[in-house]
Amino acid sequence: MKISVLGTGYVGLVTGVCLAEKGHQVSCVDIDADKVQKTNLGIPIIHEEGLGVLLKKNIGGRFSATADLRQAVLNSDLSIIAVGTPFNGDEIDLGYIQEVSKQVGTALREKAAYHVVVVKSTVVPGTTQEVVLPLLEKFSGKKAGAEFGLGMNPEFLREGVAVEDFMAPDRIVLGGIDERTLDVLEDLYRVFDGVDKVRTTPKTAEMIKYTANALLATMISFSNEIGNLCAGLGDIDVVDVMRAVHLDKRLCPIMADGRRIVPQFTTYIEAGCGFGGSCFPKDVKALIAHGQKAGQPMPLLQSVIRVNEQQPRKVIEILNRQFATLKNLRLAVLGLAFKPGTDDMRESPAIPIVKELLAAGARIRAFDPVAKAEAEKLFGASRIAYCERLEDALDGAEAVILLTRWEEFKRLPGLLSGREPPPLVVDGRRMIDKKSLPRYTGIGI
Numbered sequence: 001m002k003i004s005v006l007g008t009g010y011v012g013l014v015t016g017v018c019l020a021e022k023g024h025q026v027s028c029v030d031i032d033a034d035k036v037q038k039t040n041l042g043i044p045i046i047h048e049e050g051l052g053v054l055l056k057k058n059i060g061g062r063f064s065a066t067a068d069l070r071q072a073v074l075n076s077d078l079s080i081i082a083v084g085t086p087f088n089g090d091e092i093d094l095g096y097i098q099e100v101s102k103q104v105g106t107a108l109r110e111k112a113a114y115h116v117v118v119v120k121s122t123v124v125p126g127t128t129q130e131v132v133l134p135l136l137e138k139f140s141g142k143k144a145g146a147e148f149g150l151g152m153n154p155e156f157l158r159e160g161v162a163v164e165d166f167m168a169p170d171r172i173v174l175g176g177i178d179e180r181t182l183d184v185l186e187d188l189y190r191v192f193d194g195v196d197k198v199r200t201t202p203k204t205a206e207m208i209k210y211t212a213n214a215l216l217a218t219m220i221s222f223s224n225e226i227g228n229l230c231a232g233l234g235d236i237d238v239v240d241v242m243r244a245v246h247l248d249k250r251l252c253p254i255m256a257d258g259r260r261i262v263p264q265f266t267t268y269i270e271a272g273c274g275f276g277g278s279c280f281p282k283d284v285k286a287l288i289a290h291g292q293k294a295g296q297p298m299p300l301l302q303s304v305i306r307v308n309e310q311q312p313r314k315v316i317e318i319l320n321r322q323f324a325t326l327k328n329l330r331l332a333v334l335g336l337a338f339k340p341g342t343d344d345m346r347e348s349p350a351i352p353i354v355k356e357l358l359a360a361g362a363r364i365r366a367f368d369p370v371a372k373a374e375a376e377k378l379f380g381a382s383r384i385a386y387c388e389r390l391e392d393a394l395d396g397a398e399a400v401i402l403l404t405r406w407e408e409f410k411r412l413p414g415l416l417s418g419r420e421p422p423p424l425v426v427d428g429r430r431m432i433d434k435k436s437l438p439r440y441t442g443i444g445i
């Protein structure tokens with residue numbers, strides 16, 4: 001199938017490259033000429049495992065990038081909208097969605113053949129039919145469901161493993177305004193044989209996406225609240241509590257041979273210093289705002305956000321209890337990205353923590369395997385010593401705070417062994433065995 005992907009950000013690029021790898025002819029569109037040029041040279045504009053290899057393999061063959069939306073739409077059978085949908089402080093900002101819908105509509109005016117438009121961006125329920133559809137009809141002068149099809153197909157890609165998630169999906173959700181659109185979408189994904197496919201309406205597809213993210217965010221805030229209570233009550237470690245909770249056979253089923261299945265889901269039922277990234281915070285806030293507009297308050301999800309916004313502070317509170325002052329305290333900050341496997345720092349818990357530590361006058365040596373450049377943009381180069389190696393960050397540290405679950409940090413006990421006096425390690429991700437360090441504390445302990 002010939003496909004145009006509108007918006008070459010993280011979702012658009014991964015989707016475009018992976019669909020090309022699966023045999024489709026793909027043209028990725030972006031208004032940013034520099035992005036288009038780099039993409040056509042085979043240079044991925046984002047750090048994503050496996051993306052560079054697939055991009056280089058398909059470039060000049062089944063994949064290309066362009067700034068010409070009109071041509072890309074006219075030369076394809078199906079257009080996937082993958083532009084950003086930020087939260088503007090009050091509600092979801094659909095500005096890019098509206099703009100691109102107008103442009104697609106304008107292009108469709110010139111096209112005689114049937115075309116399908118698919119929204120992949122995360123949009124609040126109702127957007128595809130109430131915002132995109134009227135704009136497409138108005139600017140194309142054509143009728144949805146007759147001369148063009150319209151669908152909603154959310155993405156379930158985790159940053160860092162987005163290529164893997166796309167190539168081996170757990171589900172494919174297809175929302176369509178009619179059977180014809182749905183059949184085209186089935187065709188698009190026919191190459192993903194054996195994957196569970198959900199055929200539904202655009203509005204339900206939109207809701208599925210938010211519900212999936214809101215559930216995971218809720219599990220994290222729930223676990224953090226329990227962790228905070230464990231710490232507050234004393235003599236309880238949330239890690240022991242959650243380990244036993246995970247053994248519920250409804251969470252970790254026992255197979256006939258007695259072995260356990262440990263679903264990945266359980267990692268969201270662990271306490272830490274909070275969730276971040278470009279999805280959970282923005283999506284949960286957008287859903288709450290959308291609910292409010294519809295006269296449906298969402299007190300549970302409001303608390304999910306509130307707990308999460310307070311959670312990074314817990315790390316500072318622990319330090320405040322252990323040291324008379326943070327002024328001039330020599331601190332190693334380990335992990336800056338919002339999660340391992342990415343250099344993305346958007347909404348990272350490390351941001352409020354580092355800012356508060358700098359304001360308190362702490363002397364910070366920081367290490368993150370990949371997010372150094374991003375951190376320099378955020379905090380500046382002068383007030384923090386960014387280290388190239390984990391060992392260097394630990395140099396002279398009186399306290400070590402661990403904020404991202406990078407595997408490499410498991411080396412900490414070995415690196416600190418024999419150090420006198422031992423620094424205090426504050427584990428914001430509860431990833432180190434507490435018995436392996438002489439001075440250990442963390443969230444939920």
Ligand code: UGA
Nearest residue numbers: 155156157158159220267268272274275276277279338339
């Ligand atoms: C999330 C969802 O997991 C994807 O399914 C979804 O497609 C994506 O949002 C999206 O909407 O585009 P992502 O934001 O990449 O993906 O990251 P996650 O791995 O789910 O982590 C999100 C946040 O939760 C991170 O800050 C992470 O540190 C935190 N987290 C994650 C935990 O605190 N505990 C965990 O066990 C896992």
